[in-house]
Amino acid sequence: MLLLLENFMISISAIFANKARSSLTALGIVIGVFSVTMMGTLITGLDKTFEGSMSFLGKNILYVGRWEWFSDMDWWEMKNRPRIKLEYIDKIKNKSNRVLAVAPERRKGVSISYQEKNTGIEIFGTTENYMKTVSSNIVSGRFFTNNEDRSGSRIIVIGDGVKKAFFGEKNPIGEKIKINNIKFRIIGVLEEQGKFMGIWSLDNRAIIPLGTYERIFSRRDFLTLRVKVPDKNLNESKDEIMTIMRHLRSLKPNQKNDFSINQTKAFEKQYNSLKLAIGGTGTFITLLSLIVGGIGVMNIMFVSVKERTREIGVRKAIGATKGMIMGQFLMEAITICLFAGLTGLLFAYISSFFLNKFFPSTLDLGLATFAILISMLVGVVSGFVPSYRAANLDPIDSLRYE
Numbered sequence: 242m243l244l245l246l247e248n249f250m251i252s253i254s255a256i257f258a259n260k261a262r263s264s265l266t267a268l269g270i271v272i273g274v275f276s277v278t279m280m281g282t283l284i285t286g287l288d289k290t291f292e293g294s295m296s297f298l299g300k301n302i303l304y305v306g307r308w309e310w311f312s313d314m315d316w317w318e319m320k321n322r323p324r325i326k327l328e329y330i331d332k333i334k335n336k337s338n339r340v341l342a343v344a345p346e347r348r349k350g351v352s353i354s355y356q357e358k359n360t361g362i363e364i365f366g367t368t369e370n371y372m373k374t375v376s377s378n379i380v381s382g383r384f385f386t387n388n389e390d391r392s393g394s395r396i397i398v399i400g401d402g403v404k405k406a407f408f409g410e411k412n413p414i415g416e417k418i419k420i421n422n423i424k425f426r427i428i429g430v431l432e433e434q435g436k437f438m439g440i441w442s443l444d445n446r447a448i449i450p451l452g453t454y455e456r457i458f459s460r461r462d463f464l465t466l467r468v469k470v471p472d473k474n475l476n477e478s479k480d481e482i483m484t485i486m487r488h489l490r491s492l493k494p495n496q497k498n499d500f501s502i503n504q505t506k507a508f509e510k511q512y513n514s515l516k517l518a519i520g521g522t523g524t525f526i527t528l529l530s531l532i533v534g535g536i537g538v539m540n541i542m543f544v545s546v547k548e549r550t551r552e553i554g555v556r557k558a559i560g561a562t563k564g565m566i567m568g569q570f571l572m573e574a575i576t577i578c579l580f581a582g583l584t585g586l587l588f589a590y591i592s593s594f595f596l597n598k599f600f601p602s603t604l605d606l607g608l609a610t611f612a613i614l615i616s617m618l619v620g621v622v623s624g625f626v627p628s629y630r631a632a633n634l635d636p637i638d639s640l641r642y643e
Contacts, residue, residue, distance in 0.1 A: 269534025574624020
């Protein structure tokens with residue numbers, strides 16, 4: 242133990258005696274540790290963000306519409322498909338043994354204003370069953386009823402982002418806002434949802450009754466049916482809905498579907514490809530940096546052995562063994578890499594705060610420990626050959642070395 246401590250202190254002295262050289266040597270290790278740590282932190286943050294985003298979409302929600310997510314099909318081909326009809330809702334519920342709830346959804350971007358303030362949001366037109374197909378809740382007020390939908394009541398449920406933009410901490414229930422100069426009375430506020438994949442806000446939206454939407458905006462905006470099914474046997478539920486839809490569209494067995502049934506698996510496939518690309522790039526940068534850093538450490542250790550040849554001869558002359566000499570230089574290589582690893586970890590820790598503005602990411606203790614162990618391993622590997630060479634120098638030749 243005392244020998245290890247002595248070697249460590251000698252290593253510190255040698256490193257500080259050549260601060261500039263040691264710092265430049267360690268740069269590759271710093272970049273490597275920073276890369277592997279940030280890659281892991283980024284992927285962890287993306288996983289959390291993706292899970293939250295998929296929760297918003299609903300893993301047990303099937304989206305029946307004309308458009309297919311992430312499809313290779315030409316957009317005009319999907320645009321020319323027959324429209325989805327509201328009458329499908331009751332027919333799907335009556336024919337299916339699995340459907341728990343169905344809610345129609347029309348949407349468009351609009352400008353919304355309150356007093357002197359205005360902002361752009363996405364407006365949704367739907368029915369009272371909508372809340373059965375989403376994971377969000379009403380935190381203030383209420384949702385609209387079937388009677389209010391049928392009568393075309395000018396009422397609105399706003400997202401948390403709209404509430405904060407217009408009212409701050411004030412209770413907005415009962416207040417009136419304008420969409421296209423038409424007044425809507427606020428009856429509810431949705432709970433905060435955050436950002437979808439850390440990019441666009443899920444809170445800058447508002448929901449109005451479908452009947453109101455169709456009277457004020459259009460009956461011809463694209464209609465999507467949100468179909469909630471049990472979590473288990475999701476594929477069987479999708480097959481059942483597909484069979485029902487083919488029957489409703491009067492499709493023959495040899496005809497292709499003229500509709501799409503989307504689910505979160507489409508996003509999962511795209512996300513896994515993205516994560517693989519990030520992981521592959523990060524791994525390449527990490528390995529390249531560690532290899533370059535390791536070669537740098539090995540070179541500097543060879544230089545150090547040559548510069549301290551007489552010192553090695555003196556130590557051997559007064560009784561130092563090969564193991565002691567080898568341990569000294571190996572400790573020096575490990576110490577350089579350890580300090581480099583800690584520096585890279587510090588930079589990663591600081592960067593994670595910036596990253597956290599976009600993704601809920603925190604530096605994982607296990608990942609940090611792994612990064613430090615990797616840096617020390619590089620020290621062992623890159624320092625072994627120079628240390629072995631130092632340990633096997635002839636003491637007489639070493640003492641004669643100028």
